[in-house]
Amino acid sequence: MRRPAFYSRSPRTLPLAAEQAAEQADAPASPDAVGHGAQAAPSSRAGWQPARRSFALLIVLCAALVTGAALWAPRPGSKALTQKDIDAAVLRTLQTNTLPSPAAKAADIIRPSVVRVVSYGTEKNTPEARLQKRGRNLAKGKAPDADSPPGEVERGVGTGVVIVDKGVILTNLHVVAGADKIKVTFFDGLEAIATVTGVQPENDLAVLQAQKVPDDLIPATMRSTADLRPGDQVAAVGFPFGIGPSVSAGVVSGLNRSFRSPEGKQELGNLIQFDAAANPGNSGGPLINMDGEVLGIVTAILNPTQQRTFIGIAFAIPIENAASAAGSPPF
Template sequence: MRRPAQYSRSPRTSSPPAADEASQAAPADPATARAPKASRWQPGRWTFATLLLLCMAMAAGGAFYWPRQGLHSLTQKDIDAAVLRTLQTASLPSPAARAADVIRPSVVRVVSYGPEKATPEAKTEKRGRNLAKGKPTETKPEDDNERGVGTGVVIVDKGVILTNLHVVAGADKIKITFYDGLESTATIVSVQPENDLAVLQAQKIPDDLVAATMRSTGDLQSGDQVAVVGFPFGIGPSVSAGVVSGLKRSFRSPEGKQELGNLIQFDAAANPGNSGGPLVNMDGEVLGIVTAILNPTQQRTFIGIGFAVPIENAAAAAGMPPF
């Protein structure tokens, strides 16, 4: 509890008549005369006690006791200038970095095991994974039964995960690696082949598993900023950023076996291994599931156009209500 301010009282001084009487009563002999005692209080001088109390008062609430003409009240111009100085001198994270921080705890690495795929695309993808791991680019089938690497995103904190069907189709075993490093096997609980989607259920989950937030694409426009988080060639989680470059696009796989429609086209870099990962806005909300990249050659590397299934379709694959 703040104590009330204390003020010192001025010492009492002798009245002038009393001083005159004292001077009249003093002996006239200079040898025996004594000089009058100096008064403790003299105009224009401070006593030690007064100065001490003033210092204590200023320490307790100096702004209150300071002369008002010395105060400067903040204006909106002062606040704007301070904010501008902070923006010019402080290093702030980019929008993509903030979005990645939001979604990263919900992104998982998906590895499927089983017989080797014999397609040229599968061989190219495997060479890329081996190169990233420092292994020989060509290995025998019996050396590694890792069938494919992709990405998934947790949509329910009980371990329900969305990914691409082509990442896990035909696998004998599926292994999930969560953000905190926990590994778990997973099973396929439902599929949506027309949108290349699969829903997985992890057998073990972290105690603090975070589910992603999904955002309707109803107001999405070309030019909106987006980011992709995943495991290209098994490396990650990696982040790339770009913009939405088109809506309601169609894509036919190089083999011509399937055509996907109503896709989000984007230019954030994606490569084999990003499949099944989230396409997010700058708030880290999931707009779609990355499913394909366009490349007229068989190299399966990114040349500037990727596609994602809108989250409305992906949520329907998981049996979740639409937005």
């Protein structure tokens, strides 16, 4: 059953064990109990009561403490563990086991929702189009200025993020504007034709609908930027110059920024400024937090030269604006 776009409203989720205990505490004891006036608890997690959840979590924590005490209790004839012994064991574990970075864990979460977006049509003769062409050729081991084969011309490469599992995708309008055909490639390698179903030119946003999708397509979780602060860790996932999916990490540099396109044709406002590396091809991709939740859609980089490459300043459209382009409800 298809479900609507999912919004995260909590910075943390309950541990799996706590969720299972809460579900058991929330369920009716038996059919007889229901028949004698007790009402069955709702099966939806939205129906949980805070008191029940707290009680269930308390039970789990108490059980964990009891189990821990039993495990660490000294046995007859054995040496009692000291805090120094515990600290040494923890340090030894940290030294011998490499833990994944927060950005790596976040990228693993969002990667199944990221798609490669390619537009086809008459190739443009703009600086950005020429730069993208050189990047694509180099990625394929060709000469930088090698011509495309006759026929279908790959005009632009960008990124998109799935927000509804029936194949609704957010990307940048400039990635697909004027394309004769749009093709998206999903995480599992499935390629599909996509059509534009909505645009929001003032925010450089487009909504795509893929004509076919993987059976197990996972939509991204979107996160409000209301509590976002400069210095918060973020990561950008996309296909710079068509290579990817690639991940770059950094921090939020500023909020409520403005950006004017190099041609001066458009000015975007209320942008998230960040310093995770972004280049042509990252456009339309997700900017995520360390929980793998989408904070915004990468849309532009600032470079005072004509090179159109990253020098440390990039911008993303807040997800509140991006989701409204797809008709999703606000947070």
